[in-house]
Amino acid sequence: DAGITQSPRHKVTETGTPVTLRCHQTENHRYMYWYRQDPGHGLRLIHYSYGVKDTDKGEVSDGYSVSRSKTEDFLLTLESATSSQTSVYFCAISDGAGTNSPLHFGNGTRLTVT
């Protein structure tokens, strides 16, 4: 919602394969985020971007990389998928960082690594 589209919505892949998830926004927001959501852990930040080609790591970034070549697109790549990366992945956007800048989330990608 709020002009955020995640693709694919569901994916099953095998251990060791690379996987790329896409987040596309039409809001022209500067900040974009990738979170994963797991039972008992809540939402945890993987990587975020504060502008085109400007990215930084979150708290669970190992095994993931990101790229942002355009304002509207933020890609998350699992370089060699593992079963521990089975999760629901959410992209979020905001027009500011920190205080009073709420996040607008996409509807998630459910990834299963077998």
Add this chain to the structure above:
Amino acid sequence: TQLLEQSPQFLSIQEGENLTVYCNSSSVFSSLQWYRQEPGEGPVLLVTVVTGGEVKKLKRLTFQFGDARKDSSLHITAAQPGDTGLYLCSRTGANNLFFGTGTRLTVIP
């Protein structure tokens, strides 16, 4: 880790009942946000509270920010099945929001 503890973890109530869920931290928040997440969707912002002692109302939902800005509560009056969902609190970091693990609410018709 910016730990946020939410309680209870699960709550199942009958339609029409009142309920309160809590979000606590050992650290002071600069601001706190509450989100609701429905199955198959991303979280949606309900409210942001900034000032210690602040109370905000959103129809049947009342949000309170503790005086010391270390805790917050969400009270729902006369719960309805449409209130079913996962309620998440979050606090602001430098370039990030840190989330609690949530309270999963089920309102039974």
